[in-house]
Amino acid sequence: MTNYQKFAAVYDSIMDDSLYDQWTNFSLRHFPNDKKTLLELACGTGIQSVCFRQAGFEVTGLDLSHDMLALARKRAQAAQVAIPFVQGNMQDLSHLGQFDLVACYSDSLCYMEDEQAVSDVLEQVYAHLNSGGIFIFDVHSTYQTDKVFPGYAYHENAEDFAMVWDTYADEAPHSIVHELTFFIQDEDGRFERFDEVHEERTYDLLTYDILLEQAGFKNVQVYADFEDKKPTKTSKRWFFVAEK
Template identity: 40%
Template sequence: MSSYQEFAHIYDELMNDIPYDAYVELLDLASAGISGKKVLDIGCGTGLLSAMLAKKGAQVTAIDLSADMLEVAAKRAKSLGLSIDFKDQPMQQLSVDGTYEVAVISIDSLNYVLDRQDVEETFRRVYNALERNGVLLFDVHSLFKMDEIFLEGPFVFDNQRITYIWQTEPGEEEHSIYSELAFFVSQEDGSYKRFDEIHTQRSFAVTDYVDMLDQAGFQIERIFADWEDEPPEEESERIFFQVRK
């Protein structure tokens, strides 16, 4: 995976269709009110969700493995007058002081952890970072999306300022994809600047996630799909897990 040096500066514009407010509502409901709670935002990216949670009164610690993403996130927090503690670390190496009441891994960030042992280690570390009765909410791509929808590419995006061509193929691991993206970003002089990204993601069956969560000590509260309070179906695309310590 790339370092996101260029990608970090256009990320928010590309994620306009992500209902971040729905994450806030889900976390608010799961924690009986997010205000005043210590929240761990894992794989925080440019910190948009972190900022929304902080605005709601949460005490947020946000981690990401990309220093470029964290730089954008820190600038956002500063511009909004928000106090958010940002840490540069992979989620499978999560190391934080104290314990938290809430943890979230949003926008399929967990799918970038390719090795099953690393996913298991992520769950163990999050479990240890949570207080008793603490809640973890995360989402992942379904196997249907990984094995079928993503392989229907290439995909093309153009919003007049940013254009990308996204080529996908099966990854080396089962239920994984290898993506090559070519971005073209318009400049003030009318030219376009090109940069390239390589991303690899992997998902696991719902039953595999349940087994890994169980091994870490979590209790499953609910599993639902596609932002609806309904169980996953064969063609669901995004699977959510709400679990508790």
């Protein structure tokens, strides 16, 4: 495994595994029973895609990262499930077909650089959904970006890697910067340093509603924090369920 694939694998070790069960359960409650073909955007190392496949969906996974997808293919093979993984940008799905369902979790839409980029994704998803299809995605709430994240710090030391994660408020409204530094052990026992900067931005609920309506979606429902409850002022994660 290359160092970059090791770097991608570190993401799995720092993620809370219970979140994938929660994303799966939320999806199963809100996806119609008669819909089967599912596209997962920003699928990463494929954990959620495998969960969806094991739940009975015909899954296609899309991600920008070659290294993430290499791990996703190994994960699907180990789980003995068939999932096509495609490298690509969710702002351009023209090389893909039509789907009954689309999911985009782990606040992946918050990585879009601006409102227009979010709009582009919504329009692409709408174009590649079958009539009556459902799009589910989650994003950080404005409370999360404005009150919870700024000043957040997380450090972890494991046998073969160490990580420092600090989060700061950014200039644009409801935006944050995650600065991540990893020290990953190579085959010779030496630690190699990797630095990444992740910029995320969210918008108020009305903005998402407007963008979804402009893309053509209808019957938009909004929930919070993996539960079938409406958002409150202190909800951290918003879930949108939209129909074509």
